[in-house]
Amino acid sequence: MEPLRIRDTVLASRLVLGSGRYPDPDTMVRAWEASGTRCVTVALRRVDLRREREERNLLDRIDRDRYTILPNTAGCTTVEEALRTARLARELGLGDLVKLEVIGDEETLLPDVAATCEATRVLALEGFAVLAYVNDDPVYARKVEEAGAAAVMPLGAPIGSGLGILNPTNLRLILRRARVPVLVDAGVGTASDVAVAMELGSDGVLLNTGVALAKDPVAMARAMGLACEAGRLAFLAGRMPRREVASPSSPREGRLGA
């Protein structure tokens, strides 16, 4: 498959996986390997001063030669919090890529798109390659692009919901207009959701929970990787037109009863 380019970053796989909610770190790493992904997202949190959490740092588990690390501003609810988080991530030596998430509602985790636009503008000026998480809304997809986003990441469905691609019509519209890569982020529950997103022409898919909470995360990761590739190939191949009525595959002429 042809690689995915986001500014200076070239990724051999169009699937991006998260690093949260896995049953254990080994399963996580094996899932990444099985999926073929070359980019994984991570979050930033305060160090646990009592050291009750995590003995080994997540960074030590990530093969930096194989994976591009995409830090995200997950859980941030204000522009300032998101900016601070992005700057701290860069300070950790993770480069200029950042997945920008500014949450506007705690229950649905839907993005505050106006705040996302504002944060995108500031971070883009500071040299970040911003992957902006937005609603499946063509208007705001355009606005974050105009604000300087390196990629637009419309949600398929709310984070962690596994509901799939809820609005393929809007997604199609976003894809038709975007001049930067579009990656579906959030809501992917199973392999067919990835395939749908890719068949519509998405440049990539980012998912976490769909793999991490599967009964067998490693097997599901492989399925997601294959679906991503299959969906991309189908998109490039160009699907046949839809018809309302049947159209036989075998000749009508020469049947025995004719």
Place this chain on the structure above:
Amino acid sequence: MRVRLNGEEVEVPRGATVGSLVDRAAPDRARVAVERNRAIVPRAQYDRAEVAEGDEIEIVTLVGGG
């Protein structure tokens, strides 16, 4: 003197540096990033950056997420 470290009031000796706080909080400096009063403190400055009464220090690291 008292500073606010990761949202908690803590007592630190006078003359304490950002570096000393980091070493107390994390085993490896390369695995954390630090903010003092909402501005990044570059790693190279940890040992020179003295902490003042009432400073707000944040020490963060990477965790799993999506």
